[in-house]
Amino acid sequence: MVKHIILWTLKDMPDEEKETVKQGIKRELEGLQGKIPGLLDIRVQTERLASSNADVMLYSAFADEEALKNYAVHPQHVAVADRFVRPYTKTRSCIDFPC
Numbered sequence: 001m002v003k004h005i006i007l008w009t010l011k012d013m014p015d016e017e018k019e020t021v022k023q024g025i026k027r028e029l030e031g032l033q034g035k036i037p038g039l040l041d042i043r044v045q046t047e048r049l050a051s052s053n054a055d056v057m058l059y060s061a062f063a064d065e066e067a068l069k070n071y072a073v074h075p076q077h078v079a080v081a082d083r084f085v086r087p088y089t090k091t092r093s094c095i096d097f098p099c
Contacts, residue, residue, distance in 0.1 A: 001040070001099040002062045004071075007054035009091040018055070021088045022046040025056055028080040036074050038067020054093070061099075068096060 008025075010018055026044040033042050045057040062068040071077055 002065050002068050002096060003099055004058070004060045004062060004068055004096050005094065006058040007093045008056045008058075008085070008089050009053070010055045010088050011090045013088075021084075022056055024084045025088075028084045029058060032076060032080065035076055036071050038063040039071055065096075065098075 010021060013021070023046065026046050029044050030042055032039065039060065039062060041059070041061040043059045045059070046055075048055070060071075062071060
């Protein structure tokens with residue numbers, strides 16, 4: 001199994017818009033569950049404590065490294081990323097690791 005964790009800091013925008021963006025990211029990424037081979041679990045965290053320095057976290061698990069690679073280029077994932085994530089992202093940090 002492989003874990004794939006991403007932290008995003010969103011671009012500057014009004015709080016109401018930022019909340020809408022965060023909910024869209026959560027809805028669309030979690031909606032990929034069961035649609036991409038090898039994707040075992042996908043969760044998006046949008047609620048955070050004031051001590052946080054990121055806006056959104058993606059936690060996902062894959063059957064193996066090959067499944068993660070396929071997810072990265074899967075058309076449904078790319079469509080979600082291009083429409084709901086990338087346009088609003090200022091910074092992205094990622095860690096992938098075997099379990």
